[in-house]
Amino acid sequence: MRAMVYRGPYKVRVEEKDIPAIEHPNDAIIRVxxxxxxxxxxxxxxxxxxxxxxxxxFGHEFIGVVExxxxxxxxxxxxxxxxxxxxxxxxxxxxCARGLYSNCHNVNPxxxxxxxxxxxxxxxxxxxxxxxxxxxxxxxxxGPSLIPDWLEDEDALLMxxxxxxxxxxAQLGDIVEGDTVxxxxxxxxxxxxxxxxxxxxxxxxxxxxxxxYRLEKARTFAHAETYNYNEYDDIVVEMKKATDYxxxxxxxxxxxxxxxxxxxxxxxxxxxxLQGGSPIALNWAIDSVRKxxxxxxxxxxxxxxxxxxxxxxxxxxxxxxxNQCPVKRQWPRxxxxxxxxxxxxxxxxxxxxxxxxxxxxxxxxSAKLDNCIKxxxxxxxx
Amino acid sequence: xxxxxxxxxxPRNTETRDELRARIPGWGADLDPADxxxxxxxxxxxxxxxxxxxxxxxxPGAENREHSIEHDIVPPVFGTSVPLKGVSGAIRRHAYASYxxxxxxxxxxxxxxxxxxxxxxHLRSFASARPDNPVTETGxxxxxxxxxxxxxxxxxxxxxxxxxxxxxIVGGPWVAAGGVAFAITRKLVRRGR
Ligand SMILES: NC(=O)c1ccc[n+]([C@@H]2O[C@H](COP(=O)([O-])OP(=O)(O)OC[C@H]3O[C@@H](n4cnc5c(N)ncnc54)[C@H](O)[C@@H]3O)[C@@H](O)[C@H]2O)c1
Ligand SMILES: [Zn+2]
Ligand SMILES: [Zn+2]
Numbered sequence: 160m161r162a163m164v165y166r167g168p169y170k171v172r173v174e175e176k177d178i179p180a181i182e183h184p185n186d187a188i189i190r191v192x193x194x195x196x197x198x199x200x201x202x203x204x205x206x207x208x209x210x211x212x213x214x215x216x217f218g219h220e221f222i223g224v225v226e227x228x229x230x231x232x233x234x235x236x237x238x239x240x241x242x243x244x245x246x247x248x249x250x251x252x253x254x255c256a257r258g259l260y261s262n263c264h265n266v267n268p269x270x271x272x273x274x275x276x277x278x279x280x281x282x283x284x285x286x287x288x289x290x291x292x293x294x295x296x297x298x299x300x301x302g303p304s305l306i307p308d309w310l311e312d313e314d315a316l317l318m319x320x321x322x323x324x325x326x327x328x329a330q331l332g333d334i335v336e337g338d339t340v341x342x343x344x345x346x347x348x349x350x351x352x353x354x355x356x357x358x359x360x361x362x363x364x365x366x367x368x369x370x371x372y373r374l375e376k377a378r379t380f381a382h383a384e385t386y387n388y389n390e391y392d393d394i395v396v397e398m399k400k401a402t403d404y405x406x407x408x409x410x411x412x413x414x415x416x417x418x419x420x421x422x423x424x425x426x427x428x429x430x431x432x433l434q435g436g437s438p439i440a441l442n443w444a445i446d447s448v449r450k451x452x453x454x455x456x457x458x459x460x461x462x463x464x465x466x467x468x469x470x471x472x473x474x475x476x477x478x479x480x481x482n483q484c485p486v487k488r489q490w491p492r493x494x495x496x497x498x499x500x501x502x503x504x505x506x507x508x509x510x511x512x513x514x515x516x517x518x519x520x521x522x523x524x525s526a527k528l529d530n531c532i533k534x535x536x537x538x539x540x541x
Numbered sequence: 542x543x544x545x546x547x548x549x550x551x552p553r554n555t556e557t558r559d560e561l562r563a564r565i566p567g568w569g570a571d572l573d574p575a576d577x578x579x580x581x582x583x584x585x586x587x588x589x590x591x592x593x594x595x596x597x598x599x600x601p602g603a604e605n606r607e608h609s610i611e612h613d614i615v616p617p618v619f620g621t622s623v624p625l626k627g628v629s630g631a632i633r634r635h636a637y638a639s640y641x642x643x644x645x646x647x648x649x650x651x652x653x654x655x656x657x658x659x660x661x662x663h664l665r666s667f668a669s670a671r672p673d674n675p676v677t678e679t680g681x682x683x684x685x686x687x688x689x690x691x692x693x694x695x696x697x698x699x700x701x702x703x704x705x706x707x708x709x710i711v712g713g714p715w716v717a718a719g720g721v722a723f724a725i726t727r728k729l730v731r732r733g734r
Contacts, residue, residue: 166659166662166663166666166673166678167658167659167662167663167673168659168710168711169679169707169710169711170673170675170678170679170711171678171680172674172677172678174671182600182601182602182621183597183598183600183617183618184598185597185598206655206656206659209648209651209652209655210633210651210654210655211655212622212623212629212655212658213623213658213659213661213662214622214623214662215622215623216622231593231598233593234591247618249592249597249617249618250590250591250592251590251592251594251595251596251597255588255590255592256585256588256590257583257584257585257588258579258582258583258584258588259582259583260590264616265596265597265616265617265618266616266618266619267616267619268603268606268607268608268609268612268615268616268619269607269608269609269637270609270611270642271609271611271612271642272611272642275618275620281620281622281623281633282651284619284620285619285620285621285622285623286620286622287620287622297618298591298592298597298618300591300592300593301590301591301592327579330577330578330579330580331579333574334574335574336558336569336572337553337555339553339555355571357561357565357567357568357569358567358568358569358570358571359569359571359572359574359577360568360569360571360572362553362555362556362561363555369697369698369699369700370696370698371696371697372696382564382565387697389697389698389699390697403544403545403546403551403553404544404546404547405545405546406546419699419700420699422702422703425700425703426703426706430703430706430710432652449546461648462642462648463645463648463649463652464645485579488578488579489578489579491578492571492577492578496567496570499567499570500566500567501566501567501570502567518677518678518679518680519680519682519683519686519687520680520683521680522679522680522681522683522684522687523680523683523687526689526692526693526704527692527698527700528683528684528687528688528689528692528693529683529687529688529692530692531687
């Protein structure tokens with residue numbers, strides 16, 4: 160089969176690989192019909208996630224058709240159209256039993272501090288991902304769901320991570336009616352988080368980024384007020400001004416490890432890899448939120464220490480909430496919202512790239528060229 | 542006239558419920574914090590995850606699988622992409638066997654393993670039918686079709702001030718390796734004279 164393969168920082172190519180085999184009785188093999196590149200993949204692509212091995216296939220957002228199932232699989236059969244959450248999880252460990260699907264203890268030998276994620280380095284379990292023609296899906300009775308007939312493929316694909324994560328990020332903010340919510344990052348996750356904040360009753364939603372074309376999307380798609388942090392001397396002061404010097408009730412970090420806006424943090428964090436990421440957006444979040452407020456972190460960070468302004472968080476009495484998204488927990492409600500017309504996930508898709516051209520796709524998304532917001536990958540076999 | 546936060550409760554200037562509902566499709570659909578899918582964060586009984594086991598069957602191949610020393614067992618299911626090999630494999634195996642995830646040495650060794658892996662793989666590729674090609678693999682050819690210049694300039698982006706480092710990060714090791722090869726060849730040539 161054809162599969163995207165990592166060749167070292169900033170380098171990927173498409174190679175011929177063996178079609179994955181059933182390795183466990185509850186495995187399924189899925190023929191991928193659509194995949195996507197996530198902002199998280201950029202952290203891998205830039206070589207920031209420890210134990211990212213040359214030869215690995217990335218991709219944790221994908222949908223497809225069941226090709227083959229293992230002996231103990233009860234709920235899926237070949238030919239089923241399925242969407243697969245980005246979490247690999249068992250459904251039965253201490254954490255899964257409590258709904259913490261993204262923190263499963265039975266799927267990742269390499270680390271206890273993170274669950275399993277498809278195509279997301281050995282630190283997340285060493286699974287190959289879905290930017291390929293076929294992918295192995297463990298615990299087929301747990302993760303995947305049939306795609307409802309009325310749901311479009313691209314919308315189903317976006318449910319597997321970006322949409323669910325943005326919606327989850329807004330929930331982590333514990334928004335109450337009338338709250339002022341600030342979202343750092345106008346990527347797919349930030350846009351969906353901003354949109355979801357309204358569903359939870361926000362009174363104001365403000366989105367911050369430096370890419371004008373994404374801020375434009377935040378205004379039209381997410382009905383948000385927007386600020387380009389490059390236009391201001393100090394975006395924290397600007398947020399204080401925008402909130403009568405109170406600060407925002409809730410701030411969501413939808414940027415993560417590769418935040419821009421401070422040359423030194425950027426270079427030490429993302430180029431030299433001396434930090435677990437550049438925590439600029441997180442620090443701005445801590446300083447922009449009001450005392451007693453909540454910071455929700457869905458931006459991803461590496462496992463190494465990073466220079467976070469923890470003292471401010473303590474002194475301001477903040478609640479910090481964060482996690483990788485337990486995707487499937489969000490699905491029933493998200494399906495309702497899509498059905499009611501409150502959410503139209505694929506409004507943010509800008510690029511549909513054939514698998515064979517995935518190297519260009521990574522470059523365009525990474526360097527933010529061509530007004531790229533969300534690039535999808537179309538495998539040859541689909 | 543002082544405003545909040547200097548006084549307790551000056552009303553804020555936000556839109557009313559009706560205005561918000563009129564402007565934003567679905568506003569307030571998830572108003573009740575207790576009726577949101579991830580609330581409360583942990584809850585036991587109501588989940589039907591689909592698991593029909595107390596503990597999953599064991600996937601074969603666990604014996605030699607590198608694992609965090611914070612694990613009591615190799616978990617029943619794991620990824621089998623790209624097993625450890627070469628010098629990078631030895632470094633990584635050492636990182637897993639010797640240091641917990643709580644130790645910086647664990648992660649720094651894994652990062653070192655990643656850099657060594659990239660160098661080993663590039664070298665190995667030169668002896669293969671398909672050597673690494675930094676031009677096609679970095680996707681830079683998209684600069685032209687995807688408006689590299691227009692996307693970057695005159696649009697208030699500040700990531701431009703470090704993007705120039707990217708080619709150095711990609712190309713640096715190649716240039717360095719070339720330099721070393723050149724120096725060694727020169728030495729050998731001189732010695733051979
Ligand atoms: N927790 C999870 O489950 C989960 C799931 C998916 C993605 N993520 C993470 O969410 C983050 C965003 O993902 P994405 O797909 O939207 O990525 P993306 O790269 O498309 O978006 C990031 C955005 O942040 C902007 N940005 C950079 N520095 C900023 C700053 N200092 N302030 C404000 N904006 C800034 C960038 O210009 C960009 O528009 C990533 O870190 C990703 O790894 C987490
Ligand atoms: Zn993701
Ligand atoms: Zn589990």
